[in-house]
Amino acid sequence: MPKLEGSVENIVFRNEDNQYTVARFRLNDRGRLFRDDLTTIVGLLPGIHPGELLSVEGEWESDARYGRQLRVASFIQRLPASTEGMVRYLSSGLIKGIGPKKAQAIVDHFGEQTLAIIEQQPEMLTQVKGISAKDCERIEKAWLEQEDIKELHLFLQSHEVSMNVATRIYKEYGRESIRIVRENPYQLAEEVQGIGFRTADDIAVKLGLPPDGLPRLATGLKYVLTQAANDDGHCFLLENDLIRRASQILQVPIETLQGAMEQLRSEQDIFVEPATTLADSNPVAGGKTIFSIAEETGDYEPSEPEEASTEPQSRIYYGPFWYAESGSTRLLRILRNAPSCLPPTSARQWEIVFERLKQQRSMELTVRQREAVQVGYQQKVSILTGGPGTGKSTSLRALLMLLRTRKVDVALAAPTGRAAKRLTEATGVQAKTLHRLLEYAPHDNSYQRNEDNPLPHQFVIVDEFSMVDILLFYHLLKALPRTSHLLLVGDADQLPSVGPGNVLRDLLRSEAIPAVRLTELFRQAQQSKIVVTAHQINSGIVPSPRIEATSDFFFMREEDPFRAQQLVLDLVQRRLPAKYHFNPISDIQVLAPMYKGAVGVKLLNERLQAQLNPAEQAQVEWGDRLLRVGDKVMQTRNNYDKGVFNGDVGFIRRIDRENLQVKVEFAEEAGPLLIEYEFHELDELVLAYAVTVHKSQGSEYPAVVLPLVREHRMLLQRNLLYTAITRAKRFCVIVGQPAALEYAVHNDRVALRNTGLAERLLELGHAQVQTPF
Structure with missing residues (x-):
C-alpha cells in the first residue's frame, strides 16, 4: 500500500457531516517539498x-474530475x-480571529517558534503589531479549544462520529464532553442542539451500550413522541401506535x-390519559392513513395505517x-370567567361608536364587521x-x-417577524413577535412574562393565529392578566401550525x-383575481386557466417538469422584472409543494442562485451548502440564543473568513437585525429563493411563482394551494399541469x-354571544 509524506496545500471539498475530504497534497522528499504538480488525496480526513x-497511506485510483x-x-x-x-495552517480557519494578514505578521515575528509560542507562552503574541491583549486571549482560547476538540474527536473517531458533531458536543459540555458521552450518550439528544436521538443512538451502539438498556428505551419513546409532533403535529399518540413505532425504530x-x-x-416525562369512547377523539384508528409532512424536507411520508380497533386506547x-x-x-376557563377591565358599552353607545367611525374615519362597517368589533370588545376571549x-x-x-379613544393599553403580536411587520402596516400600530412580547430569555430557555410576571396590557391581539402551536399558545395564556382581553385573528382554512396541535x-x-x-368579499377585493381565485379554490372551484392582460393571476401550462423548471427560472429572472419591475430576489418568491423533484425547492434554489447571484460574490462552502454574499436564506430551526426562528428569511451581508462568521440581515418588526453565524452553525441556513409552501406561512410577497406538477401529488391539497x-x-402565477391544479383543488x-x-374545551360549554345588532 503506497505511503506518502507531505503538506496539505488546500482543501478542495469537505463534507462537514462525515468529514469526507478532497485535498491537494504537496509531496515531501527528504524534508523538501516538491514545487511542481500537486497530488490529490481523498477519504475521511477529519x-x-x-x-x-x-503521512498518508492508501491506494491509487483514477477520477474523471481530479485525475x-x-x-x-x-x-x-x-x-x-x-x-x-505555519502561515497557511494558522490562516486556514483553525483559529477564529486569525486571517492571512495576522498569520503572516505572527510568523514573521516568531519564525519557526510560532506554534510553540502560541501553545506555551501565548501572552507574547502582544509583541506583534496589530495583536491586542484581547486578540491574544481569543487566540489562546481558540487554540485550547481546538486541542480539546481534537482529543474529543480522536475519542469519537473510532465510533465514526463526525468532526461537526464533536464540535457541537464540545460547545455544550467543554472538557466534560468525553465523560458525558461515555456515561450517557442519550443525554446529547436532549441537550445538544442539532443532535437527535438517532445520532446519540449511533454513538451508544458504537460504545457497546446494551440495546435494551432503560436509558435507550426511554429516550427512544420520547423521540417517537416528539417526532410525531414535529412531523405530523400530534400532541399524543395512541398507546398501541406509540409502542409499535418505538419497537420498529429501536428494533x-x-x-x-x-x-x-x-x-x-x-418521572412525569409522559402522561397517560385513560381510554375514551368518543368517536372523534381517535383519529388514527379505523385503518385510515395519516399523511405526514416532514418539516425539514417537505417530503411526503404516509404513516403506517393503524389496524381497525374496537377497543378504545389510552x-x-x-x-x-x-x-x-x-x-x-x-x-x-379562568380568563373567560374573570371580570373585564374594560368599561361596558350600551346599545346606544355602540350606535354612536359606529356612526363616528363612519363620519370621522369613513369606515362604514357591515353587520358582520360590527359584530366582530363588538364581540372583540365585549368577550374576554374571542376569534375573528x-x-x-x-x-x-x-x-x-x-x-x-x-380602544384608543378609551385609552385602553393594547398589544399587537404575530408568530413571526414578517407577520408582525405586516400587522403593523395593516393597522398603523406597532406589532411585535410573540417571542418578543413574552420576553423570551434564551439563556434559560424561558419566557420572562408568565403567571408570576404577567403582561402590562389590557387587550392583546394576535394575528396569523393559525401558525400558533399549542406550546406557544400556553405560554401566551400564562402571561395574560386575568382581567385582560384576548382576540385571536386568523384564517382557519390555511395550513395548520408547523408545531404540535391545531389550535x-x-x-x-x-x-x-x-x-x-x-365571508363577504368586498368590491375592491373582487377586482383582484388573486383574491377571487383563492375563494374559488377554497370553495372547490377550479380557476379558469384563461389569461387576461390586466389580471394579477395567471396559469401558464407546461406538462414537462423540467421545461416547467426553465419557465419558472425565466419568469423570475427576466419576464416579471421586465414587465412589472419586480426585484427578482427581494420581490419574487418561488413556492413549491415539495423539496425534491425538477420543480422542488432544492433544484430550484441551485438554479436560481446560479442565475441571480453568480460566483462573483464572496462565498463559503459548508457541507452540501454553497452560500454567497447577497443570497436570500432561511433559518431552518428555532435559535433562541440568536433570536431567529424557523422560517425567518434574511440576506447574507458579509462572509468573514478571518473570524469564521457569516452575517445575515433579517427584517424584524423593529427594523433590520444583523445576526452572526459561526461557520459550524451554517447548517441552520438554507437558500430561500424557493421555499416550501409550509415555510411561507405568515409571509406575504409582492409576487409569487408556484410550480404545480403531478409528481408532487402527495402534497397537493386544497389548503396548501389556498x-x-x-x-x-400583487401578482401570482402558477406554472405546470392543469391536471395537478385540478387535483389540488378537489383534494380537500x-x-x-x-x-x-x-374535547377538553367542551366542558366550558358553548359560548353565548349577544350583540345589540
Missing part, C-alpha cells in the same frame, strides 16, 4: 488543515515545520418497552404537550376569522380606534370561544392531528 504535515488520486486508508497529522506551512420486542414506559410515567402525551393542552384549558378581502383588517382598525381549528370546533367568521396563493400581494382531505384541546 480535522486536517492547510499547512499541516501528513490520479490517492484514496487514504490511514493518516498521521503533524504540525507544520516550515514558516510557509426491540414490544414487551421490553413496558419498563421504560413505567419509568417515564413515574393516549400517551409527551410531558410538555400534556401540560400545554391541559394548562391552556384551565387558563381559558375569514379569508382574504373579507374585511378582517378593517374590523381590526375599527376596534383599535375604539385555531380546535378552538373553533369546540364552540367554547366566541367567534365571528367574515395558502400558497394567499401569500401573493385534511391531515388529521391527534389533539385533545377541542
Whole structure:
C-alpha cells in the first residue's frame, strides 16, 4: 500500500457531516517539498488543515474530475515545520480571529517558534503589531479549544462520529464532553442542539451500550413522541401506535418497552390519559392513513395505517404537550370567567361608536364587521376569522380606534417577524413577535412574562393565529392578566401550525370561544383575481386557466417538469422584472409543494442562485451548502440564543473568513437585525429563493411563482394551494399541469392531528354571544 509524506496545500471539498475530504497534497522528499504538480488525496480526513504535515497511506485510483488520486486508508497529522506551512495552517480557519494578514505578521515575528509560542507562552503574541491583549486571549482560547476538540474527536473517531458533531458536543459540555458521552450518550439528544436521538443512538451502539438498556428505551419513546409532533403535529399518540413505532425504530420486542414506559410515567416525562369512547377523539384508528409532512424536507411520508380497533386506547402525551393542552384549558376557563377591565358599552353607545367611525374615519362597517368589533370588545376571549378581502383588517382598525379613544393599553403580536411587520402596516400600530412580547430569555430557555410576571396590557391581539402551536399558545395564556382581553385573528382554512396541535381549528370546533367568521368579499377585493381565485379554490372551484392582460393571476401550462423548471427560472429572472419591475430576489418568491423533484425547492434554489447571484460574490462552502454574499436564506430551526426562528428569511451581508462568521440581515418588526453565524452553525441556513409552501406561512410577497406538477401529488391539497396563493400581494402565477391544479383543488382531505384541546374545551360549554345588532 503506497505511503506518502507531505503538506496539505488546500482543501478542495469537505463534507462537514462525515468529514469526507478532497485535498491537494504537496509531496515531501527528504524534508523538501516538491514545487511542481500537486497530488490529490481523498477519504475521511477529519480535522486536517492547510499547512499541516501528513503521512498518508492508501491506494491509487483514477477520477474523471481530479485525475490520479490517492484514496487514504490511514493518516498521521503533524504540525507544520516550515514558516510557509505555519502561515497557511494558522490562516486556514483553525483559529477564529486569525486571517492571512495576522498569520503572516505572527510568523514573521516568531519564525519557526510560532506554534510553540502560541501553545506555551501565548501572552507574547502582544509583541506583534496589530495583536491586542484581547486578540491574544481569543487566540489562546481558540487554540485550547481546538486541542480539546481534537482529543474529543480522536475519542469519537473510532465510533465514526463526525468532526461537526464533536464540535457541537464540545460547545455544550467543554472538557466534560468525553465523560458525558461515555456515561450517557442519550443525554446529547436532549441537550445538544442539532443532535437527535438517532445520532446519540449511533454513538451508544458504537460504545457497546446494551440495546435494551432503560436509558435507550426511554429516550427512544420520547423521540417517537416528539417526532410525531414535529412531523405530523400530534400532541399524543395512541398507546398501541406509540409502542409499535418505538419497537420498529429501536428494533426491540414490544414487551421490553413496558419498563421504560413505567419509568417515564413515574418521572412525569409522559402522561397517560385513560381510554375514551368518543368517536372523534381517535383519529388514527379505523385503518385510515395519516399523511405526514416532514418539516425539514417537505417530503411526503404516509404513516403506517393503524389496524381497525374496537377497543378504545389510552393516549400517551409527551410531558410538555400534556401540560400545554391541559394548562391552556384551565387558563381559558379562568380568563373567560374573570371580570373585564374594560368599561361596558350600551346599545346606544355602540350606535354612536359606529356612526363616528363612519363620519370621522369613513369606515362604514357591515353587520358582520360590527359584530366582530363588538364581540372583540365585549368577550374576554374571542376569534375573528375569514379569508382574504373579507374585511378582517378593517374590523381590526375599527376596534383599535375604539380602544384608543378609551385609552385602553393594547398589544399587537404575530408568530413571526414578517407577520408582525405586516400587522403593523395593516393597522398603523406597532406589532411585535410573540417571542418578543413574552420576553423570551434564551439563556434559560424561558419566557420572562408568565403567571408570576404577567403582561402590562389590557387587550392583546394576535394575528396569523393559525401558525400558533399549542406550546406557544400556553405560554401566551400564562402571561395574560386575568382581567385582560384576548382576540385571536386568523384564517382557519390555511395550513395548520408547523408545531404540535391545531389550535385555531380546535378552538373553533369546540364552540367554547366566541367567534365571528367574515365571508363577504368586498368590491375592491373582487377586482383582484388573486383574491377571487383563492375563494374559488377554497370553495372547490377550479380557476379558469384563461389569461387576461390586466389580471394579477395567471396559469401558464407546461406538462414537462423540467421545461416547467426553465419557465419558472425565466419568469423570475427576466419576464416579471421586465414587465412589472419586480426585484427578482427581494420581490419574487418561488413556492413549491415539495423539496425534491425538477420543480422542488432544492433544484430550484441551485438554479436560481446560479442565475441571480453568480460566483462573483464572496462565498463559503459548508457541507452540501454553497452560500454567497447577497443570497436570500432561511433559518431552518428555532435559535433562541440568536433570536431567529424557523422560517425567518434574511440576506447574507458579509462572509468573514478571518473570524469564521457569516452575517445575515433579517427584517424584524423593529427594523433590520444583523445576526452572526459561526461557520459550524451554517447548517441552520438554507437558500430561500424557493421555499416550501409550509415555510411561507405568515409571509406575504409582492409576487409569487408556484410550480404545480403531478409528481408532487402527495402534497397537493386544497389548503396548501389556498395558502400558497394567499401569500401573493400583487401578482401570482402558477406554472405546470392543469391536471395537478385540478387535483389540488378537489383534494380537500385534511391531515388529521391527534389533539385533545377541542374535547377538553367542551366542558366550558358553548359560548353565548349577544350583540345589540
